[in-house]
Amino acid sequence: xxxxxxxxxxxxxxxxxxALAVGAIALGLKKIGDEDIPRTAILSAGFFALSLFALPVxxxxxxxxxxxxxxxxxxxxxxxxxxxxxxxQAVMFGFGGLTTLGVNIxxxxxxxxxxxxxxxxxxxxxxxxxxxxxAGVASALCVAxxxxxxxxxxxxxxxxxxxxxxxxxxxxxxxxxIEGFVGGFCISFVxxxxxxxxxxxx
Amino acid sequence: MVxxxxxxxxxxxxxxxxxxxxxxxxxxxxxxxxxxxxxxxASVAMTSLSGQMAMVVAALALAAIADVDWRAMLxxxxxxxxxxxxxxxxxxxxxxxxxxxxxxPLALSDTGLMRAVSIxxxxxxxVITTMALLATLExxxxxxxxxxxxxxxxxxxxxxxLVRYQSLFREEGARLMEAMRARGFKPRVNLRTFRAYxxxxxxxxxxxxxxxxRVEESMRCRGFSGKFPLRATRPLGALDFAxxxxxxxxxxxxxxxxxxx
Numbered sequence: 001x002x003x004x005x006x007x008x009x010x011x012x013x014x015x016x017x018x019a020l021a022v023g024a025i026a027l028g029l030k031k032i033g034d035e036d037i038p039r040t041a042i043l044s045a046g047f048f049a050l051s052l053f054a055l056p057v058x059x060x061x062x063x064x065x066x067x068x069x070x071x072x073x074x075x076x077x078x079x080x081x082x083x084x085x086x087x088x089q090a091v092m093f094g095f096g097g098l099t100t101l102g103v104n105i106x107x108x109x110x111x112x113x114x115x116x117x118x119x120x121x122x123x124x125x126x127x128x129x130x131x132x133x134x135a136g137v138a139s140a141l142c143v144a145x146x147x148x149x150x151x152x153x154x155x156x157x158x159x160x161x162x163x164x165x166x167x168x169x170x171x172x173x174x175x176x177x178i179e180g181f182v183g184g185f186c187i188s189f190v191x192x193x194x195x196x197x198x199x200x201x202x
Numbered sequence: 203m204v205x206x207x208x209x210x211x212x213x214x215x216x217x218x219x220x221x222x223x224x225x226x227x228x229x230x231x232x233x234x235x236x237x238x239x240x241x242x243x244a245s246v247a248m249t250s251l252s253g254q255m256a257m258v259v260a261a262l263a264l265a266a267i268a269d270v271d272w273r274a275m276l277x278x279x280x281x282x283x284x285x286x287x288x289x290x291x292x293x294x295x296x297x298x299x300x301x302x303x304x305x306x307p308l309a310l311s312d313t314g315l316m317r318a319v320s321i322x323x324x325x326x327x328x329v330i331t332t333m334a335l336l337a338t339l340e341x342x343x344x345x346x347x348x349x350x351x352x353x354x355x356x357x358x359x360x361x362x363x364l365v366r367y368q369s370l371f372r373e374e375g376a377r378l379m380e381a382m383r384a385r386g387f388k389p390r391v392n393l394r395t396f397r398a399y400x401x402x403x404x405x406x407x408x409x410x411x412x413x414x415x416r417v418e419e420s421m422r423c424r425g426f427s428g429k430f431p432l433r434a435t436r437p438l439g440a441l442d443f444a445x446x447x448x449x450x451x452x453x454x455x456x457x458x459x460x461x462x463x
Contacts, residue, residue, distance in 0.1 A: 097242070
C-alpha cells in the first residue's frame with residue numbers, strides 16, 4: 001500500500017520527493033564507510049526478503065513495511081537501502097514506479113530514520129522487555145507516519161484525491177497494530193539472541 | 203567475491219530470457235534505462251485521452267518487441283491495480299460533474315469517471331513500459347548500466363548485493379515458515395501469532411547479520427577495501443543509436459498528438 005505507482009501524483013510532488021530523496025540518500029551513503037558496504041547491503045537484503053513475505057493473519061495477510069526496524073538497525077543507511085529495494089521492486093515486480101521512486105523512498109524511510117535514530121540508543125541500554133515495548137511503539141508510529149505521508153502525497157497532488165487519502169489512512173490502522181506487535185517481539189528476540197545487531201546503527 | 207547473475211524463476215518475466223539473439227539484449231543497458239525513464243515520464247505527462255491511449259499502444263508494442271510473457275504481465279498489472287482500487291472507486295463517486303448514473307445518494311460523475319480512466323491508462327502504460335525495457339534486463343547489467351550513468355558506486359554495490367542475497371534470504375525465510383508450520387503453527391489474529399512472526403522476523407535478521415559477518419570477513423581476507431571494479435562499459439553502438447532515435451521519434455509524435463488533440 002505504500003508503493004505509489006507512476007501516473008498518480010502531480011509533478012511538483014514528484015520533484016519535491018525526488019529532491020528530498022537524493023539529499024537523504026547522499027547523507028545515508030556518507031555514513032556508510034567503504035568497509036561497511038557488505039554488512040549494510042546484506043542486512044538490507046534480509047529486510048528486503050522479509051518485506052516480500054505475505055504473513056497470513058486470520059483470513060487475510062499482510063506485508064510488513066519494516067520502516068521502524070530498519071531505522072533502528074540501519075540508522076540513516078535506511079535511505080540508500082530503501083532506495084535500492086524499491087528500485088528492484090519497481091523493475092522486477094512492477095510495484096511502485098520510476099517517477100515516484102523519490103516520494104516512495106521518503107514516505108517509507110524518513111519516519112524510520114527519524115524514529116529509529118531516536119530510539120536506537122534507548123533500545124541498546126534497555127532490558128529485552130523494555131526494548132520490545134520501545135521498538136513496538138516505534139514500529140507502529142512509523143507505519144502511521146508512512147500512512148499519513150502517503151495520504152499527504154495524494155492530497156497535495158490533487159484536491160480530488162482528498163477522500164481517497166482519508167480512506168488510505170484508515171487502511172493503515174490494522175497494519176500499524178500488527179507491525180507494532182511484530183516489531184516489538186522481533187527486537188525482544190534479537191536483544192536476547194544477538195544484541196550486536198542493535199549496536200551498530202550507522 | 204563474485205556477484206553473479208541470479209537466476210530466479212519467480213522474477214524472470216521473459217520467456218527467451220536475455221538470449222543473445224534478441225536485439226533488446228544486445229542494447230547497452232544505458233539505452234534501456236534512459237529509454238524507460240523517458241517513456242515513463244512521457245506516459246505520466248499525458249493530458250488527453252488520445253495521448254494516454256497512444257502511450258498504452260506504444261507500451262504494448264514495446265512489450266511485444268521484448269517478447270514478454272503476457273500471462274505474467276497480466277498478473278502483475280492486476281496486482282498494480284489492487285493499489286488503485288480505492289482511487290478508482292472513489293473518484294467517479296466524489297468528483298463534481300454531470301451524473302451519468304445515480305443510485306440514491308450515490309452518483310457516477312462524468313468528470314470523475316474520465317479521471318479514473320485516465321489514471322488507469324497512465325499507470326498501465328508506465329508499468330508495461332518498465333516491464334518491457336527493464337524487467338527483462340538482468341539485474342547485474344542494470345547495476346552496471348546505472349553505474350556508467352553516474353549513479354554512485356556505493357549505491358550500485360548495494361543494489362548488486364541485494365540482487366545476490368535477497369533470493370537466498372527468501373528461501374531461508376520460506377524454510378523457517380515451513381518449520382513453523384511443521385511444529386503446528388496456525389496463523390490467527392492473536393498475540394501468539396504476532397510473537398511467532400516477531401521471532402521469525404528476528405531470526406531472519408540474525409541470520410542475515412551472521413551471513414553479513416562471514417561475507418565481510420572473507421572479503422577482507424581477499425583484500426576488499428570498499429570497492430569492486432565495475433566493468434568498464436563499451437561505447438554505444440549503432441543499434442543503441444537506432445533504438446534511441448526511434449523511441450525518441452515515437453515519444454515526440456505522441457506528445458505532439460497529446461498537445462494538439
